[in-house]
Amino acid sequence: MTQPSIAVAGTGAFAGALVRALARHPQPLSLHVLSSDARRAADLAELGRDHAALTGAPPTCTAHRVNIGHPGELDRLLAKVRADALVVCTSEHSPAERTTAPSAWTALLAEAGFGLTLPLQATHVLRYGQACRRVTPDTMLVNACFPDAVNPVLAALGTPVTCGLGNVATLAAVLAARLDLVGQRPLQLLAHHAHLHTPASPADEARAWLDGEGTDLTRHLASLRRRDRAHLNEVGAAAAAAPLAALVGAGPTHHGHLPAPAGLPGGYPVTVRHRRVDLRLPPGVTRSEAIAWNTERGRLDGAAVDSDGTVRLEEPALAALRRHWPDAPGQWSATDLTWLRDDLLRLRDRLRSLPVPAPAGPSPEPSLQGVAP
Template sequence: MNRPRHVVVLGTGAFAGTLTKAFAQRASGPTVVHVVSGDHDRARNLAALANAHAVLADRSVRFCPHRLDVAGGADLRPLLGRHQPQVLVVCSSEYSPGEMRGHPSAWTHLVGAAGFGVTVPLQAATALRAASAVEASPGTAVVNACFPDAVNPVLHGAGLPVLCGLGNVSTLVGLIRSELRVSDESRLKVLAHHAHLHSPPTADRDIRAWFDDQPLTAAHDILQRGRRRPRADLNEIGAVSGAAVIDALTHPSDYYVGHVAAPEGRPGGYPVVITGRSVALRLPPGLSERQAVDRNQRWSVLDGITVDRQGKAHFAPAALDVLRTHWPDCPATFGPQDIEELRTRQLILRERLLQLPAPTPEPRKTYDTPESL
């Protein structure tokens, strides 16, 4: 019998839970999945549920819970060093999109007005710690599911080995595939950003999609219908799609054709081919890699932030204006080395703003691309 491969999943939230259960039903070979959380009951319950899914699907997968609070400073290196996993999946951060669906407050208003990019320090801190820990397991592929479109470029700029991200572009591809009834993902090539989970200011700033290498002009209308669905449903689509990526990296076959967010630190999401542990873009005819990356970089501004090739983040001017109403000395730019300090300051800011009522809603601002980009 083949020796089992190992996967570490960091986090037990909604995305991690759906991803783990989906992997339980599709793993191609013997696998041990280590479910890691600071809350042992959540890790134990998710592992038990995923084990049931694996048995019912007749898959040779075993799930083991671990109590380890990486966000709180716990060291992930001993676990990685002991098991040498094929893949480390980061699904844990100090910000959840679910906050925007909860009770309105000055904090939710700030994120809505400034853009999702304001959360980068809260999204990136745990990912930075986790990716740094793979020095104990050099063969481990790091896959980040926490706002990868912006966080992965930060990690890459820090010299950390992040291979790709999950969700976002795959969610949008899933909506298109569902409406067109396309079972073969290789027929689609979609260029998209996390920001496109929301309707863009104008249709010409929406995703670009190709079906059998021909422009898919119906993409905007399809997504407008899909975006009206509950956000939890969209989250689930991205997580289920992610299970195929994790399986391809854990049990490599000839190749895997699909879509991932932020491959090798590029901003946004792309169509890719995964062969072994390498991820290559599969762009439509006439579109160069530079053009694809530049387009995703321009779309990044819709989230209120861009990250350059050195991993330095730049708040869009309008986003910075909103931030400085509550955080007067908020930096306009920051690098990977600044994440820990900004994360601490944002946690304090969030706690304060959560106690304040949301002001009267204002129209969402439209951001222009900074001239420096």
């Protein structure tokens, strides 16, 4: 019997921390690192093997160069790897750009909200998902790139996506540690990607329950949001190892939190078993209520995404965008993804050549998850 396998697409900070965490898993796993940069893939795979050796863990780690722009090559690679789960940690926008290469583009995103990057976050994972449908339909697609908003769009396009990583899972992992919980089972948290930052209105704050009772964790959330983003990113990646292992049958049932299970908007408490992710909502909260609550909180990112994949830009986000793109749409469907992505890339190229405008006020922190090709 072959051992469970997980492929990780990407070599950025989140992907690297995830590979290291999986490499230390106590049960056999076959890990694969996919990247357009063969050297980076080889380096990360070697680092994964080092972590496995240092801890005496059994996972193996192999590097592969991938060309997602060439469907034939991508199909052949995925058919060769035939992973139980493919985790996509690569997109066309990195939140790190805000600090590494500030420009009029990053200033626009700071004003309009992270939701504006949705088309750039979705392209790579969509290509991977389409390839899986063609050649390895049993491979479970897991998205680490803005999953709270991207996964509903993928689902609307007929690309099955099992769940996301990070975001609500990062918040829950840190909260469980702060509360001295043994595992996350006593904790149930409803939180969107936007809740990585403090909402302007207390009414928009994440909702939490402990042992089935509603509780206010605002103080703890405020404290963890002040932590270094790179450290929180690493926690989120490390916390992803347990649900991924459970998902591919290499670990016990996991009671935790994940964003966008089965293409739902936002983040939820879940139970993860072999090839299955189920919601574990608190008493008195229905599935439809939880979905509606998360859909509404998406507006805090500047773009709310309905469960049918319709994206609606909030008025402030649209106003900021139309200063640079006068006829930009205020609402679009999943089928508009390709041309929107192309137009956003052209806009980005133009704005990257312009300096950051004089600040008009405080801007939000960058997103937790950094992704790289």
